[in-house]
Amino acid sequence: MLRTLSILGFVILIWSCVNQPKSETPKPIKQSKPNAFKIDYAKGFKVQVFEGFKLLTITEAWPNADKTFTYLLQTSDSINLPKTDYDYKIKTPIKSIVVTSTTHIPALEALGVLDNLVGFPNTDYISSDKARNLINQGQIKNVGQDQNLNTELLLLLQPDVVVSFAVKGQNKSVESIKKANIPVLYNADWVEAHPLGKAEWIKFFGLLFDKNDKAQQIFNTIKTEYEKAKTLGSKSQTKPTVISGALWKDQWYLPGGDSWQAQLIADANAEYLYADTESRGSLSLSFESVLNDSQNAEYWIAPAQYTSYQQMVDQQKHYEKFKAFKDKNIYTFAKTKGQTGGVLYYELAPQRPDWVLKDLIQIFHPQLLTNYEPKFFKPLDQ
Amino acid sequence: MKTLKLSLASILILLFVLMLNISLGSVSIPLKDIVQAIFTGESSTSTWTYIVLDYRLTKAMTAIIVGSGLGVSGLLMQTFFRNPLAGPYVLGLSSGAGLGVALLLMGSGLLGLSISNSLWFSKTAVILASSLGSLMVMIAVLLTSVKIKDSMALLIIGLMFASLTGAVVNLLSYFSASDELQQFVFWSLGSLGDLSWSEVSILGVFWFLGLTLCLFLIKPLDALLIGESYAKSLGVNIKVLQYTTIIATCLLTGSITAFAGPIAFIGLAIPHLMRLILKTNKHIIMLPAVCLSGAVVMLICDSISQLPGFDYTIPINAVTSLLGAPIVIWLILRSRQLNF
Numbered sequence: 001m002l003r004t005l006s007i008l009g010f011v012i013l014i015w016s017c018v019n020q021p022k023s024e025t026p027k028p029i030k031q032s033k034p035n036a037f038k039i040d041y042a043k044g045f046k047v048q049v050f051e052g053f054k055l056l057t058i059t060e061a062w063p064n065a066d067k068t069f070t071y072l073l074q075t076s077d078s079i080n081l082p083k084t085d086y087d088y089k090i091k092t093p094i095k096s097i098v099v100t101s102t103t104h105i106p107a108l109e110a111l112g113v114l115d116n117l118v119g120f121p122n123t124d125y126i127s128s129d130k131a132r133n134l135i136n137q138g139q140i141k142n143v144g145q146d147q148n149l150n151t152e153l154l155l156l157l158q159p160d161v162v163v164s165f166a167v168k169g170q171n172k173s174v175e176s177i178k179k180a181n182i183p184v185l186y187n188a189d190w191v192e193a194h195p196l197g198k199a200e201w202i203k204f205f206g207l208l209f210d211k212n213d214k215a216q217q218i219f220n221t222i223k224t225e226y227e228k229a230k231t232l233g234s235k236s237q238t239k240p241t242v243i244s245g246a247l248w249k250d251q252w253y254l255p256g257g258d259s260w261q262a263q264l265i266a267d268a269n270a271e272y273l274y275a276d277t278e279s280r281g282s283l284s285l286s287f288e289s290v291l292n293d294s295q296n297a298e299y300w301i302a303p304a305q306y307t308s309y310q311q312m313v314d315q316q317k318h319y320e321k322f323k324a325f326k327d328k329n330i331y332t333f334a335k336t337k338g339q340t341g342g343v344l345y346y347e348l349a350p351q352r353p354d355w356v357l358k359d360l361i362q363i364f365h366p367q368l369l370t371n372y373e374p375k376f377f378k379p380l381d382q
Numbered sequence: 383m384k385t386l387k388l389s390l391a392s393i394l395i396l397l398f399v400l401m402l403n404i405s406l407g408s409v410s411i412p413l414k415d416i417v418q419a420i421f422t423g424e425s426s427t428s429t430w431t432y433i434v435l436d437y438r439l440t441k442a443m444t445a446i447i448v449g450s451g452l453g454v455s456g457l458l459m460q461t462f463f464r465n466p467l468a469g470p471y472v473l474g475l476s477s478g479a480g481l482g483v484a485l486l487l488m489g490s491g492l493l494g495l496s497i498s499n500s501l502w503f504s505k506t507a508v509i510l511a512s513s514l515g516s517l518m519v520m521i522a523v524l525l526t527s528v529k530i531k532d533s534m535a536l537l538i539i540g541l542m543f544a545s546l547t548g549a550v551v552n553l554l555s556y557f558s559a560s561d562e563l564q565q566f567v568f569w570s571l572g573s574l575g576d577l578s579w580s581e582v583s584i585l586g587v588f589w590f591l592g593l594t595l596c597l598f599l600i601k602p603l604d605a606l607l608i609g610e611s612y613a614k615s616l617g618v619n620i621k622v623l624q625y626t627t628i629i630a631t632c633l634l635t636g637s638i639t640a641f642a643g644p645i646a647f648i649g650l651a652i653p654h655l656m657r658l659i660l661k662t663n664k665h666i667i668m669l670p671a672v673c674l675s676g677a678v679v680m681l682i683c684d685s686i687s688q689l690p691g692f693d694y695t696i697p698i699n700a701v702t703s704l705l706g707a708p709i710v711i712w713l714i715l716r717s718r719q720l721n722f
Contacts, residue, residue, distance in 0.1 A: 145557050145559075247576065248565065248568060249568055249569070249573040249575070249576045249643075250441075250573045250574070250575030250576045250695070251568070251573075251695065284694065284695075285408075285693045285694065286407070286408040286688065286693060286694065286695040287437060287575065287576075288407050288408050288409045288433045288437055288438070289408035289409055289693040291409075291429060291432070291433060291437075292408075292409040292429055292433070295429055311504075314504065314506075315504050315505050316505070316576065316578075317436075317578050318436070318437070321429075321432055
């Protein structure tokens with residue numbers, strides 16, 4: 001009896017400790033400064049600026065996401081908001097970071113904070129020379145394979161934040177890192193439908209490293225260059241027709257009409273033959289309908305992984321029927337690779353849409369850009 | 383006389399379904415142009431001619447080979463194991479093929495090959511990898527069949543191979559990048575439409591060899607239906623029968639899986655379908671019947687998977703199972719028993 005009572009007493013004691021009412025009352029949020037943080041193209045995040053702190057909200061972490069993620073960014077610990085108002089509290093500037101997509105690397109490099117990158121899953125995919133040096137020096141550690149982050153390695157590194165991406169909110173390895181109290185932030189640059197929207201995500205990293213002005217300035221340069229290139233492209237009288245993608249089995253995979261690739265082709269003053277389709281992602285169409293609709297397209301860009309005409313015809317004789325194939329007007333980004341075989345386009349193109357646009361303008365309207373060395377798109381080998 | 387009529391009728395049905403299959407697709411082509419393209423090699427536009435002759439016709443031929451080959455394999459396996467659940471894949475062939483393709487598509491990344499050499503993904507490589515996988519399993523099955531007397535043990539061993547290779551495939555998929563995984567998943571959904579004429583003819587050679595072997599199996603398999611000891615008393619050499627059946631099945635199933643991926647359901651269902659309709663077990667009738675009906679069903683399934691009039695298509699495996707399973711269930715319910 002005594003034992004039962006003592007156990008009961010012990011339980012009550014613990015219970016009362018845990019359930020102690022919080023004495024501090026949260027300070028009321030001061031009004032956000034209107035237009036304090038300008039976002040031009042990106043649709044996936046927004047920023048509210050307050051006295052002493054900022055709220056970064058990821059509104060579309062994956063396509064048609066049904067929930068938002070809010071991060072409280074502050075330079076000191078003085079602010080106390082109710083915990084329900086945010087997912088993570090992050091003290092800026094952060095000192096160490098782990099990112100999970102190569103598309104994050106160029107932003108870090110441009111901001112001059114690549115030294116703060118401590119880990120990356122499957123470092124072989126990284127092409128940036130600066131980052132490769134750091135990998136060779138052992139400063140950037142390999143922390144797993146693609147989406148499967150190695151939790152123990154990450155715990156050992158103890159980064160201030162892990163920047164990940166979530167496909168439909170499912171990412172198992174992220175859950176275990178969260179449990180270890182390492183904030184996992186979602187970067188959704190890949191969801192953006194406008195090329196400049198993708199590039200604008202540099203501001204996301206600017207916020208984390210307290211380099212907003214620099215991020216703003218870098219983005220503005222890219223935007224200006226992009227708009228200049230677009231104006232240049234519009235001067236051409238011709239508007240060539242374009243297809244993209246290639247067959248895998250009997251399905252043709254190509255970017256949808258609302259994708260960023262389609263936007264780039266349109267801005268390069270060319271007619272993407274699937275511009276009318278309503279898809280931000282990729283389409284899979286039957287071979288015969290693609291042949292029927294696009295056989296006479298003048299240009300063909302990004303035919304999957306192919307780098308030569310011979311490879312294409314070895315794999316599938318159907319390709320010979322296309323005008324762009326016969327006229328040798330196919331261009332690929334698969335030939336431009338980093339030291340360890342990562343395709344540069346995947347890493348750098350989302351950050352430098354201005355370069356992609358110029359590449360495309362030179363392909364579609366060669367007379368407009370004569371002295372230009374393409375960054376990504378090269379003609380296919382024979 | 384009745385048999386002759388029946389055979390004539392079924393050949394006519396096959397021709398009709400073949401014509402239907404060729405006339406339906408994402409692009410609508412007038413029947414006149416289709417007939418012209420087939421018989422004269424020319425139609426209103428060269429694109430249409432190309433679609434009919436080099437895409438739809440090769441696809442239809444593949445469908446005929448796949449449907450008949452898998453149907454016959456299923457029949458062989460069901461009789462051989464005297465088990466209604468047996469199908470072309472009970473020996474573990476598709477698992478072997480799957481392992482081969484998985485190693486190629488997903489394992490090369492782990493070995494550091496994929497991102498530096500994308501040629502590994504070529505169609506020929508996939509076909510070779512699949513054939514090697516099937517061949518490996520076939521050799522293993524043949525070796526074990528030398529050791530053991532009971533054919534049921536072979537069934538279990540086939541299942542074990544499937545689990546074993548399945549586990550390796552799971553491991554590979556866990557570690558592979560999403561696009562590699564996607565390529566593998568698409569392979570496993572099967573496809574009839576990406577073969578050229580030369581590939582179809584290679585597949586045709588294996589199909590012909592496999593079916594020719596089956597001709598020698600008609601009588602011994604009939605005897606085996608009554609029982610192993612009865613077959614022995616009739617002078618059937620069980621061991622020889624075993625090897626021939628395994629080799630014929632491997633030739634048919636292995637080559638089909640290599641060229642078209644693991645096509646589900648047809649091999650299991652067609653023999654049952656035919657037994658229910660014809661109410662016989664005799665292989666002299668069942669073999670041609672399964673051959674023809676397999677081809678017919680596959681052609682119909684392919685026509686549906688092309689979603690005539692739409693730009694999209696759906697994977698052939700989805701059609702075969704979605705459509706086939708309810709039909710077989712309905713037939714079994716109607717005849718109230720499995721005629722086996």
